[in-house]
Amino acid sequence: MTTQPSQAETRLGFPTDFVWGAATAAYQIEGAVAVDGRGPSIWDTFAHTPGVVLGGDTGDVAVDHYHRFGEDVALMSSLGLSAYRFSISWPRVQPGGSGAVNAKGLDFYRRLVDALLTAGIEPWPTLYHWDLPQELEDKGGWPARDTAYRFAEYAAIVHEAIGDRVAHWTTVNEPWCAAFLGYASGDHAPGRRDPESSVRAAHHLLLGHGMAAAALRGAGAQAGAAVNLYAVTPASEAPEDVDAARRIDGLQNRFFLDALLRGRYPEDVLADLEPYDLGVRDGDLEIIGGPIDMLGVNYYNRFIVTGKEGAAPAITSPFAQASPWPGSEHVGFVQVGRPVTAMGWEIDESGLTEVLTRVAADYPPVPLYVTENGAAFDDVVSAEGVEDPDRVAYLDAHLRACHAAIGQGVPLRGYFAWSLLDNFEWGWGYAKRFGIVYVDFETQARIPKTSARWYSSVIGRGGIGLSSAE
């Protein structure tokens, strides 16, 4: 008699309550920018500025998710996702960013949440994925403290509308990008290039998070923020490389982690940011460091950093001109010859285990979720569909890295693939495809890629095969 190997022996299993999700963001997928009372956001203004987005692309139509969300929820259901991370468009809910609420905008998210719940998929909304109402930018944007207060009000409005059906809330997505790509390098909306504004924006995004998280938690919700963390390695043992790595790790990782999880900014980063004034007031850091129920970690790659002259800046946009690292403008980034994605980002899954174990080891305990991880590749449609073995390999390797982190005691509770759908990839427009589902941007047809089917089988088995990409 042959005995069948048990599931546990044939796969690297994840906890039975592990959350298996996929993620998107409002401006990248919704389209319908002038429908049902939505107001303009900084991304509408920015994308319509000539020469800032590849191909002159905009999110005007995107992948028309606003009208096709029913089909998209059915797709998620067919893949077996247990959760869907999406973002709420602030200017759809509150067109001017303060005051009047747009009932039709809230209704859209009510319909979406209801459709998800009916399909057995847990909604994981993010309140801010970079689409600030333009009116608030006109009043100073994130460098203005008032924006943080407006954000907390908006969070309460959304919670009032869907809080009875939504348990897990993310306040801000990647405040580093919003602050430093938006206000220092100008690669992202609103396209300002002013270091002082960027550090103030970073502080106010965190303050907005803290106030919103307190309001949400006070109303019984679970809340946290999602940060983009990087493994950071000096290019050599040379002191200038080691110091460059300290600076980038400082502004990219520790600035946010220390503030959110310890209620303080790292001293060395504050010194690097001299002479800028962050606009910190008494009590702010207590608010920012207030209790959270989870931390979202977005991971894409490792930075190998040098302080020596002449290395290329990290690729942040096709039009990158200024550094998004105030105080460390001299720092360069080195590639070491690993395989790259279509973004030119070197693939290094060991960095994901590294950032997860680092957060668990260096900070007070908090449940972690990988809220974004994925890769762009130049997908092509053939008679067989869309075969994307490179993306399967990327996802597989990074899920192994998650499994390794869990094995080392990291309280990792879920994973969200970026992205559910091909979409508007910010400064790269529609040129970079991150979806596990292909979208024909002409017809809006959705075609699940091999990676979607592979991910679906991983979810079905509750784990990955013992050998790669099984």
Ligand code: FCB
């Ligand atoms: C992250 C963003 C997300 C997407 C991926 C590729 O920085 O949060 O919207 O652009 O990168």
